[in-house]
Amino acid sequence: MATVLIVDDSPLDRSLASRLLEDVGWTVFGAEHGEQALEQVAANEPDIVLTDMQMPIMDGLELVKELAATYPAFPVILMTAFGSEEIAVRALQQGAASYVPKDRLVRDLVGTAKSVLAIAQAKREADSMIASMRQVDSEYVLPNSVEGLDTLIGHIKDQLTSLGLFGQTDVMRVGTALYEGLINAVEHGNLELSSEERDQPSRSYRLLMAERAAMPVFRERHVYLTTNLSNSEACFIIRDEGPGFDPSILPDPTDPDNVGKVNGRGLFLIQTFMDEIRFNDVGNELTMVKRCSEA
Incomplete structure (x- = not known):
């Protein structure tokens, strides 16, 4: 059965x-304030922590902060009384899982605790399953459009x-590189828009892109994305159905003369954010690799 730590000075x-x-049928043990609660958590590892908000020595908000930092797997339920609403909101923002007003404990406490426990157990099981994964491979066939790319990349x-491959900064960078690679596959690959055309004023370029996308020969093309995620690296392969180009003549985007150009920005970001990039001989397939720092 579940074990619960109840923290309240009353x-x-x-x-x-x-x-x-x-x-x-749950096992319960108690603490009078936050410092006692941290000692109890370390000694007994409860399934749930149920805490009052206003207590001496260490209040509920400070307890939530400490638990979120040290024991993030332990869900915390707040017991709120009249006048503690503001601090309860802050505690929820800091990581508390739910709350029950003290004047509704008899009606709502058991149901809320069961619900929170079920969610926490499901997350632990999911985390365990994810930790056992060694390879996640996916293939996507995308329409010849930039619409929907944000959702896919998200x-x-x-x-x-979820797989814990990278920190948030690197996740953001990989997303940026993916976006630039997919945009390149649509615009320069499938729509065959040149770098010179990309340097046109924004409105003119958008009109040209819309005209090209409406033509049947371009409209029916697709972009193919393959993702290979392992515990050592993330590999992304983007292929378009355009005629390709000679990768050997690609200008160096890191050259100061090229950095400011619109058409070199995407490749510059990809090269900056990924550990390895390469084109196939035809020039219509881009492979990008980001290695995990612990690999």
């Missing part, structure tokens, strides 16, 4: 919450975060 409120949870960034 013996009466602590006793009421304990009785409600013990009646459904999904891939969520995968990277």
Whole structure:
């Protein structure tokens, strides 16, 4: 059965919450303030922490902060009283899982605790499953359009975060590189828009892109994205159905003379944010690799 740590400086409120949870078979132990609670968590590792907000020595907000930093897997439920609403909101923002008003403990505490525990257990199981993964491969066939790329890249960034491959900064950088690579495949690959055309004023370029995209010979083309995610690296392969180009004549985007050009920005970002990039001989397939720092 579940174990619950109840943190409250009021013996009466602590006793009421304990009785409600013990009646459904849960094991309960208590603490009078946040510092005692941290000692109890270290010694007993409860499934849930139920805490009052206003306590001496260490209040509920400070306890939530400490638990979120040190024991992020332990869900915290707040017991709120009249006048503690503002601090409760801050505690929820800091990582608390839910709250129950003290005047509704009898009605709502058990149901809320069961719900929070079920979610926490499901997350632990999911984390365990993710930790056992060694390879996640996906293939996407995308229409010849920039519409929907943000949603796709958001999904891939969520995968990277869930798998714990990179920190948030590198996840953001990989997303940027993916976006630039896919945009390049649509505009320069499938729509065959040249770098010189890309340097036109923005409005003129958008009109040209719309005209080209409406032509059947370009409209029916696709972009193919393959993702290979392992515990050592993330590899992305982007292929378009255009005629390609000679990669050997590609200008160096890091050259100071090229950095300021619109058409070199995407490749500059890709080269900056990824550990390895390469084109196939035809020039219509780009491989980008980001290695995990611990690999």
